[in-house]
Amino acid sequence: MVSLLEATTDVATDVLAAVPAAAPRRSPSPALLALLEQKFGERFSRSAAVLLQHGTDESAYPPAPPDAVVFVTGTDEVAFVVQACARERVPVIAFGAGSSVEGHLLAIQGGVCIDFTQMNAVLAIRPEDMTATVQAGVTRSQLNAALADSGFFFSVDPGADATIGGMAATAASGTNTVRYGTMRDNVRSLTVVTAGGEVLRTASDARKSSAGYNLTQLYCGSEGTLGLITEATVRLHPRPEITAAAIVHFPSVRAAVDCVIQAVQAGVSLARAEMLDALTIRAINAHSQLSMAEQPTLCLEFGGGQAQVDEQAEWVREIAAECGGGEFQWATRQEDRSRLWTPRHHAYFAVLQLRAGSRCLTTDACVPISALAECIEETEADIAAHGLLAPVFGHVGDGNFHCLVLVDPDDRAEVEAAEAFSQRLVRRALRHGGTSTGEHGVGLHKIGYLLEEHGEAAVAVMRSIKRALDPLDILNPGKVIAARA
Structure with missing residues (x-):
């Protein structure tokens, strides 16, 4: 049988082949699939439609479906799945709202997808501490609805109605960042399932601590490659x-x-x-x-x-x-x-309708505020010089802007031109003292820029952390950083 990934266009496959995705597929054994089906019943699925949904995001990459999907309702169930998969070295990929644009959730090595959408309980609202604790599948709109009568609100607004767990995993930000900060500024503590299936909490309820390493910030922005976030305590702000x-x-x-x-x-x-x-x-x-x-x-x-x-x-x-x-x-x-x-x-979604049938390659440059105007002006000149259809918008209050390059996915020349533009934009941002990704994360698409942005010594440390926390390389493998050089 031809897989959904193999059935995509040659052009899209070429784009996907440009990232570290060539490792062999590590599918679960019949015994593991039977164990998960016995444990989760109707919350376990191998339906083709469900697999396709969980192997498709908002990126320009073709679908890369997992072998199975498990819908979890609590941290203990997440731990059970991770432990079972670790015994066979089967990959585990977290799924929230599916709104990522850098290929984060694509199962490029197969494996089991853990869907967090049924972990959507607001566990505690503490106005006196200005915090709330939620399960990872709670969306920002759900949390703010629960806070409606409290006099407080949760500030991070990436546009999409993303889950809190997904926002923490990608260190998301958005329209309110200029005043209230990113997820990194608004996450107090996390509950995480490790690659071995153990459960840990990254911090206490205190507003500050000097005790040990800052595990909260380590997992915030790790994109599911170091541990799976199951609960988050977030900061609230007065309305x-x-x-x-x-x-x-x-x-x-x-x-x-x-x-x-x-x-x-x-x-x-x-x-x-x-x-x-x-x-x-x-x-x-x-x-x-x-x-x-x-x-x-x-x-x-x-x-x-x-x-x-x-x-x-x-x-x-x-x-x-x-x-x-x-x-x-x-x-x-x-x-x-x-x-x-x-x-x-x-x-x-409005921009996608500018050209029927197009796919969107989304860029995510962020530079120091002092360099923003010059960087955008240079980018506009680049778009015009190469005849691209690429609207520009963004959170300019914090130096972050996006270009949405619309291409015909079946036109190799257009795809290559869009990718070349994306590369020029990233390097332009780096030249101005900026970053390859202000808020979308690394995923698959930005892996190749980490060395340019951070240098060999820093990337070596990142790789060491990945090896130490995920020695079997089962947590969202092939994303952010390769476990092996």
Whole structure:
């Protein structure tokens, strides 16, 4: 039988072959499959449709389905699966919302996928400590719904309704990062199942500690390659007394970015600062049936007391005017703010509709704020010089921006041109003192840049950590870093 992976196009297979994916498939034995089916019953599946779903993400890679999927409901069940797979050296891949864009969840060596969507309980909300503890499958919207009457909210908003476990595993960030920080700043402790099936908690409930190594930060951003996150205690923030959102158009992307840079450098406490270029606005207009001016646009949000919001807004209004910005369109009511922000959250899917049948290669450059305008300007020139269809938008308040390169997956030349552009963009970001990935993670696609970004000594340490914590190389193998040089 031809596998789903083998049945993909030659072009897509060539792209996948460019990453460390050539290791042999390590499928579970009939005995292991029987054990899992006996243990989990209807929560164990080998259905072709289920396997395909769990071997497909939002990346440009072709599907790479696992051999089986287990739907878990608690940490003990995760430990059971990992222990069983470890006995046969069978890979284990975690699955949350399936919204990753760098191939994180693709079972390139086969194995068992652990689906966390049924681990979706909010275990504790502690307003007095400003924390909440949740199972890994809780999504950000579920957590904020549970916090609705508490006076607090969970701040990290990557756009997609991702799971808390997945967000911790990729060190996600998003639209609120400029004020509230990334997942690394908002995770207090984690419950983790190790490669041997043991359960550990990375930190206590104290707000700080000097006891031992910082295991929380080690697992946050490890993309399921060092351990499987099953619970997370996250930081909460007080809901602002007043929240005001605004959009403002600019004559150029450079002008919009300069406005944000000047505001940040002046100490304005922006809650959100998103930039969308004219092509992105065109896509959003078509997707959401809007009629916004097709110009580079900033989506801004301010929060705090009324006087504070008024002062911040007036300050940014003056800066925007100096940068050539137009009139501010304001929204203070929740429904009006949602009307402004929902299209931004749908930008990825809106952009895909610019070209029917296309696939999207998503970039994720992040540079120091001082280098942002120059880096984006150079990137726009690169897009124009190579005739690419690539909208640009991002969280410019923290130096992070994305280009979504639309290609025909069956056109080898287009795929190669998009990948070449992605490589140039990463190296441009590194040249400006930035990183190959601000928030999407390494997954499959960014492995080749770790050495350039961190150097041989640092990568050697990372590889040593992987070997020590996952000596059998069963945890999401082939992602982030190869277990062997």
